[in-house]
Amino acid sequence: MKETIDLLGKILTNTLTALYEPFGFSLLLSFLAMFFYLYAYEPIHAGKGWKNAIVTWYQKFKESVFFRKLFFLSFVTSLVLFRTLLNRNLWMNPLSDVMGGWGIWETVNGEQKLTTECIENVIMMVPFSAVVMWTFGEKIGNSCKKILWYSEKIAFIFSIIIEMLQLFLRVGTFQLSDLFYNTIGGVVGGLMYYVAMNARKRL
Known part of the structure; x- marks a missing residue:
């Protein structure tokens, strides 16, 4: 029993650390990304100095639901990119594994070592998929089948893009398991979105 609790504790610690490390960077990056959005779509109000730009940002965040959705989408996307591309060491052979x-569990120098990458791959795609569905929910519709199909497709395509970039940029390794677990995470995120939307409607 103690071994199981210790194992779950290590998995939880590793997963929370993986999410905590890029949190501040992702928040800052998404904040700046929405400034670019404002300059593209609100140039008259945002382009009058940095003070007016901050005021415009705050007002837009307060008033516009779509702006908030884009902000959260930018945040979770940068979280995923930080874990997969932006903070990785160079590999001599990305196809080595x-x-x-x-x-x-993985074997390192003849010893078994705990790794939570597969769990992290599922977890990091859950909020990404859920926020994508939330942002573009009006276009996708309320059908459970459609939501699950789109969340699976978006997660898979996004994962393919990340894995190919890892391959060509030589950051991380190309693994089929990443595609599988990321897609599973995308489906779980879509399912959570569907459940949350139905619960909201009932309330």
């Missing part, structure tokens, strides 16, 4: 990463 294509079939790896399926379990929570």
Whole structure:
């Protein structure tokens, strides 16, 4: 029992650390990204000095639901990119472990070592998929089948893009398990969005 609790504690610690590390950077990046959005769509109000730009940003965030949705989408996207591309070491051969990463244990120098990458791959795509569905929910519709299909497709395509960039930029390794777990996370995120929207309607 104690071993199981210790194992769950390590998994929880590693997962929370993986989410905590890029939190501040992602928040700042999404804040700045929305300034670009304002300059593209509100140039008259945002282009009058940095004080007016901050006031315009705050007012837009307060008044516009779509602006808030885009902000949160930018935030979760930057979280994913930080974990997959922006904070990775260079690899000599990104194809060295294509079939790896399926379990929570890996063998390093003959010893078993706990790794939570597969769990992290699922978890990091859950908020991404849910926020994408939330942002573009009006275009997608309320059908459970449609929501799950789009969340699966978006998560898979996004994962393919990340894995190909890892391959060409040589940051991280290309793994089929990443595609699988990211897609699973996308479906879970879509399901959570569907459940949350139905619960909101009933309330």
